[in-house]
Amino acid sequence: MSLEAARIVAGVMQKKHNAVLGLATGSTPVGMYRILADMNKSGEIDFSDVTTVNLDEYYPISPENDQSYRYFMNTNLFDHINIDKARTFVPDGSAKDPDEACRDYEKALKKVGKVGIQVLGIGQNGHIGFNEPAKNLEVLTHVTKLTKSTIKANARFFESEDDVPTKALTMGMGTILRSRKIIIMANGEAKKDAVAAMLKGTINTSCPASLLNLHKDVTLICDKAALGE
Numbered sequence: 001m002s003l004e005a006a007r008i009v010a011g012v013m014q015k016k017h018n019a020v021l022g023l024a025t026g027s028t029p030v031g032m033y034r035i036l037a038d039m040n041k042s043g044e045i046d047f048s049d050v051t052t053v054n055l056d057e058y059y060p061i062s063p064e065n066d067q068s069y070r071y072f073m074n075t076n077l078f079d080h081i082n083i084d085k086a087r088t089f090v091p092d093g094s095a096k097d098p099d100e101a102c103r104d105y106e107k108a109l110k111k112v113g114k115v116g117i118q119v120l121g122i123g124q125n126g127h128i129g130f131n132e133p134a135k136n137l138e139v140l141t142h143v144t145k146l147t148k149s150t151i152k153a154n155a156r157f158f159e160s161e162d163d164v165p166t167k168a169l170t171m172g173m174g175t176i177l178r179s180r181k182i183i184i185m186a187n188g189e190a191k192k193d194a195v196a197a198m199l200k201g202t203i204n205t206s207c208p209a210s211l212l213n214l215h216k217d218v219t220l221i222c223d224k225a226a227l228g229e
């Protein structure tokens with residue numbers, strides 16, 4: 001899965017030296033980042049003109065906190081490649097005013113231009129970014145409350161469930177769907193129901209990932225366990 005995803009991302013970078021990459025955190029893309037860093041070391045891909053934009057960040061959290069998504073991106077990718085960190089964007093989890101931080105993020109996204117490829121994971125509840133299942137989904141980057149299921153799923157990275165932040169800043173559904181190309185990765189049985197809901201052929205805000213059916217260039221990369229029947 002990681003190799004296939006890395007090949008697709010590398011393909012976008014090789015076609016456009018100043019590509020804008022939309023990146024995700026979580027356990028799923030870690031292997032892909034390792035391969036991209038290796039490909040960078042061997043000279044197959046070059047990040048010197050690349051810009052990255054991340055999906056989301058906990059709120060409130062400082063960028064130095066080792067649970068922040070900024071820290072995750074630095075340690076899993078940015079510290080190992082020839083990228084200019086000034087061109088790596090993650091929503092500002094340490095902003096005083098979170099709503100303003102979201103508006104600023106949309107402004108920054110507008111400035112960097114169209115995302116060439118957006119990498120996504122999927123939550124067990126069908127979320128993408130931190131767009132959690134709800135009656136209404138937001139279009140643009142916004143502050144969101146994490147659902148109990150997401151807090152539970154992410155507790156494994158923290159000392160206890162109580163330490164998981166309850167809010168986040170996340171790109172909205174419209175922000176994500178603006179990307180030219182999307183890959184979504186899912187592995188393991190825990191993702192089976194979410195993947196099935198996404199592939200059912202209907203769209204429903206109870207499975208935010210199902211809205212990807214509205215996009216014309218989405219690739220799902222998953223293992224047999226996540227694909228189920």
Ligand code: PGA
Nearest residue numbers: 026027028029121122123
């Ligand atoms: P995971 O998270 O890769 O850690 O499973 C995916 C997600 O919640 O979007």
